[in-house]
Amino acid sequence: MPATSPLHIAMISTPWFELPPAGYGGTEAMCAALVDGLVELGHRVTVIGVGHNGTRGRFVATYETPQGDRLGTVGPEVVHAARAARTLLSLRPDIVHDHSTAGPLQARRRRTPTVVTAHGPVTGVTGEYYRALGDTVHLVALSRAQQAQAPDIPWSGQVYNAVRTADYPYRVHKGRYAVFLGRLAADKGVHLAIDAARQADMPIVVAGACNDPAERPYVDAEIVPRLGEDAQWIGEADHATKLDLLACARCLVFPIRWEEPFGMVMVEAMACGTPVVALRRGSVPEIVDDGITGFICDRLEQLPAALRSVDRLSPWACRERVRQRFDTLNMAYAYQALYHLLAYPRPHPQEPHMGAQPVWTLGPYGD
Structure with missing residues (x-):
């Protein structure tokens, strides 16, 4: 079969947010962008999600409203997985791409190849889960940093998340403030962002929700006492507000405190022409070009000086970086290549095909 043959792809989202999400929802934003990119490439995509459909694919809902x-509770995950599995029986897709947590457990029961993107950590319990799934799924990493954290997992490839660059407003002239955008969790380093901005004499706007009760003590102890005229928390930003904040901000502050596999907000900021100041953790060095699209700091005490230096960075360079490496079609082409490899395997001429696939990677600038 030619590598460009149209496929029928069943895209299973999470039970938590619609596609695309109205506010927070990195997994759902990536999933929506991938669906639209694949449809643009000529594939038929059936989305299994919740609520209403905002993508170009056909849609089947497991819940009428997002959960x-x-x-953080188990119920919606298992119900979503069970309903998705029942839907797949009538779809007969060429490929299943599952972004949920419980859904991949069903992969062993079907012959259709199942691709799973590792949206979360690959250490601890989650890593044990992926290892237990074994060769029943084809696991894709979000970054090389994520792969390196668990080299023993049988990865089928690595593809960066992406955004449709043209959908993000580009602004050359920036405001005075820095912005933090994301979950108000300790591992996101929100209090560090506030401290660094204050030391740099730069106002900061914090946009994020506190939906998880487990995060409330951190918010009350570390974030609320730091708020003031120069550090404002505006709550969760809807899509329009998020775009305006990112486009007008002097920079995005990303003082991550864990090995985050992919920081989508960094790509979104750069798509708006806004540089990133971050700590060197996880995927940061793969996303930010130090000294060109932002500054990568090895120590906390370097953050204020980096914030004071962002004006010398080019907004155009930030946006061009995203267009070249992190645009939706880059991601769609990469997943298309993997789908065809799985749907139309080419066995070695001297050996019967046993289902195993070579690891491949989307490298810099798509090479």
Whole structure:
């Protein structure tokens, strides 16, 4: 079969947020962008999600409303997985791409190849889960940093998340403030962002929700006492507000405190022409070009000086970086290549095909 043959792809999202999400929802934003990119490439995509459909794919809902208010509970995950599995029986897709947590457990029961993107950590319990799934799924990493954290997992490839660059407003002239945008969790380093901005004499706007009760003590102890005229918390930003904040900000502050596999907000900021000041953790060095699209700091005490230096960075360079490496079509082409490899395997001429696939990677600038 030619490598460009149209496929029928079943794209299983999470039970938490719609596609695309109205506010927070990195997994759902990536999933929506991938669906639209694949449709643009000529594939037929059936989305299994919740609520209403905002993508170009056909849509089947497992819940009439998103279950985000139950985030972190088991019930919605298993019900979503069971309903998705039942839907797949009638779809007969060429490929299943599952972004949920419980859904991949069903992969062993079907012959259709199942691709799973590792949206979360690959250490601890989650890593044990991926290892237990074994060769029943084809696991894709979000970054090389994520792969390196668990080299023993049988990865089928690595693809960076992406955004449709043209959908992000580009602004050359910036405001005075820095912005933090994301979950108000300790591992995101929100209090560090506030401290660094204050030391740099730069106002900061914090945009994010506190939906998880487990995060409330951190918010009350570390974030609320630091708020003031120069550090404002505006709550969760809807899509329009997020775009305006990112486009007008002097920079995005990303003082991550864990090995985050992919920081989507860094790409979103750069798509708006806004540089990133971050700590060197996880995927940061793969996303930010130090001294060109932002500054990568090895120590906390370097953050204020980096914030004071962002004006010398080019907004055009930030946006061009995203267009070249992190645009939706880059991601769609990469997943298309993997889908075809799985749907139309080419066995070695001297050996029967046993289902195993070579690891491949989307490298810099798509090479």
